[in-house]
Amino acid sequence: MAKVYTDSQDELTITNVIKHGLRHPVPKWAVLRLALARSLRIATPPDQVYDRRDSTVGGSEYALKELTGEGKEEAEDQTSLFLALLSAYYRRDLFADGDAFVCLLQRHVRRGLREFRSGWIESHDFHDYLLHELFGDLGGSTVVVSDLRERLLRALAEIGIATEIVDALDGPRMTRFMVRLRDINDHSPLLRGLDKLAFVLGLGEAGVFVSSTTEPKIAALDVPRIPAQWRFVPAASLMAWLSGAPTEWHLPVYLGQDVVGRPIGFDLAAAPHLLIGGTTGSGKSVCLHALILSLLSQMDASRLKLLLIDPKRVELAPYARLPHCVDGVLTDSADALDALNRLVDEMATRENELARVGARDIDEQKAASLNLSRIVVVVEELADLLLQSGAIEEPLVRLVQKARATGIHLVLATQRPDAQTFSGLLRSNVPSRIALTVQKGSESKIIIDETGAEKLLGKGDMLVRLLGQPTVRVHGVMLGSDDIARGVASALRRTG
Ligand SMILES: Nc1ncnc2c1ncn2[C@@H]1O[C@H](COP(=O)(O)OP(=O)(O)O)[C@@H](O)[C@H]1O
Ligand SMILES: [Mg+2]
CATH class of the missing domain: 1.10.1220 (Arc Repressor Mutant)
Incomplete structure (x- = not known):
């Protein structure tokens, strides 16, 4: 039976x-x-x-x-x-x-x-x-979603595009409408009309995003709902995702959910370095916490070391007591410079050791006997740090150029994504990028080489562009100070 x-x-x-x-x-x-x-x-x-x-x-x-x-x-x-x-x-x-x-x-x-x-x-x-x-979101949302559907159809008609909605999916903050385009064979008129569409729908700074689908003449339109109808991505989803992350990944980290609510994470070791840019209040720090807590929940201090640099002194402080953070949390640019220079030396030492056992990088079987820990550097505000000490750029560039093979990875966050902060040499060697909300399309371009981040919804809404992969939109996991304290406490408990 x-x-x-x-x-x-x-x-x-x-x-x-x-x-x-x-x-x-x-x-x-x-x-x-x-x-x-x-x-x-x-x-x-x-x-x-x-x-x-x-x-x-x-x-x-x-x-x-x-x-x-x-x-x-x-x-x-x-x-x-x-x-x-x-x-x-x-x-x-x-x-x-x-x-x-x-x-x-x-x-x-x-x-x-x-x-x-x-x-x-x-x-x-x-x-x-x-x-x-x-x-929770039923009473309001069914009404509003159907209302949104009507408004979308009217707005599309108003900008002169004849469509019918064939399906709608609610994600955390947006509804994805699958629309069939009548009379046209490609979605370029739709692309050209997006700004008008956002205006007719009254979306303010936010935008409608469009993508083609594998079905003929059907495009996906992602339309934001009103904030009262958002669902924040809960902290618990981080552990749930990690428990099922691919075992061959070395440093799985969780970001949040995509537009239709599927969990999104990646292997930081493959990134192999990451830039996170966004205006103040866009959710950079929360995103850094998601990355750090992902790492801490899986690796004890013998396998993972963290070098945390936080010139603003507040955000990363909760991690200072962890055995993973050999130097605590560095807040002073002179200390940071010193630590980064030592890390460049460590990289050279590791290169020699790897050469001695005949391994090209830390992932090779031959390197296993060396028992090298992974080292992740997190810089909470790159622009501030560089302003305080321009000399810091040199070790950073050396590290992003070569450190991945020795198991060292960098995560750089900045609220000022400009050419000065993210110079040519850093840029070309940090291939994975996350753009949170920015003010201008030009800033979006500096971070992810395309516009779009100026139309995000703030609060952890991001465009994620990982090495060799297409850009995905992610609504970040929401982590509060409680979640961080809980993550730190359990990491401490595990180390005894
Ligand atoms: N993923 C998220 N989900 C919901 N709210 C968020 C999220 N990320 C950030 N926020 C909200 O935005 C505020 C600012 O986030 P924060 O990470 O401190 O921004 P930044 O470091 O870019 O200045 C947070 O206090 C929180 O209220
Ligand atoms: Mg911050």
């Missing part, structure tokens, strides 16, 4: 929800139903990672009889309700395909359980959490 299978983590979550969340001896399948409801609220379907077909190692199995009431008395058998829900979600007739139904049901149930795991903390009220997750 058809069954839904869980794993040991799922089982822990179910037990936790019953014990600390619902605080009632409800049957486990009731939690599974809640998990299904949670997952159905996410616009993108869950993927195959949730497919498992056995209940070994701590997992369990649930017969449909329990979960949907299949085969029970008419009043208790709600299988057709479940079938209808999933058929509507996938726009496909699952009544005719029982196997697919059970498979998709399991995916949703397990994704919902993972959401509980990552989004709900035991000390918080589970009912509040559910209320917010299931209904």
Whole structure:
């Protein structure tokens, strides 16, 4: 008989929800139903990672009889309700395909359980959490989204483009409308009309972004919703993403979610250096915290060293006590210069050691015996630092030119993305870039070689352009001082 299978983590979550969340001896399948409801609220379907077909190692199995009431008395058998829900979600007739139904049901149930795991903390009220997750943005948003749909259609007509909306997906802050263009064969008229469109829609500084899709004559239009209808990307999503990051990555770091809510992270080791630019208040520091906390949560001080430089003295202070930060947090430009020069020496030493064992870089098998830790340098405000001491540019340039092979990576943040701060030599050797909101298109160009960042929504909204990859828009994970304190405390606990 058809069954839904869980794993040991799922089982822990179910037990936790019953014990600390619902605080009632409800049957486990009731939690599974809640998990299904949670997952159905996410616009993108869950993927195959949730497919498992056995209940070994701590997992369990649930017969449909329990979960949907299949085969029970008419009043208790709600299988057709479940079938209808999933058929509507996938726009496909699952009544005719029982196997697919059970498979998709399991995916949703397990994704919902993972959401509980990552989004709900035991000390918080589970009912509040559910209320917010299931209904939080419902009342307003359905109204406004349909209103947005109407307004978009009217605005498109007003700028002379005949379209029909074939689909709409809600992401954290924007709604992606799939529009079919009538009468035109490419989306250049749409591209030319974007500014007008933003104006007609009353978006202020923000913009509508367009991309082509793999379907003929269909373009994707990303339209921002009003801020009251945004969903900030929760801190818990960081740990959830990290637990599934590719194991071959050396320094996985999490950024947030893309326009339709898919998690986005990357391997800092492959970056191999990163520039983050954006105006004051755009979310640079929060983004740096996401990177640092990603690294700290996976690597102890024997595998990872951090060189933190913070001329403004405030942002990075919470990390000073960590054993990863051998020099604490440097705030003085003379100390920073000194530390960077020592790092250049360390790079040379490492190059010699690698040559001795016949390895080209730290990733080669031959380098394993050297046991080299990764070193990540984070500069909180590059422009300030360079103003205080121009001499700092020299070791920075030497490091970005050669350090990656020896396991040293740089993350440079600046609120002044101009040619002076980000000079030619730094620029050409820091291939991965993140642009948060900037004032002018020209600043966007300096950071990511294209305009667009001047039309972002602020507060962690970013355009991410990693080495060799197309630009993606990401809504950054929101991390407050509590989250940072918690991350630091658990890193300290792990080092004993
Ligand atoms: N990812 C985010 N989600 C929601 N709000 C954010 C996010 N990033 C930043 N913010 C908001 O913007 C404020 C400024 O962010 P911050 O990182 O200090 O900017 P910057 O370092 O660029 O000056 C934060 O205090 C927070 O209120
Ligand atoms: Mg800052």
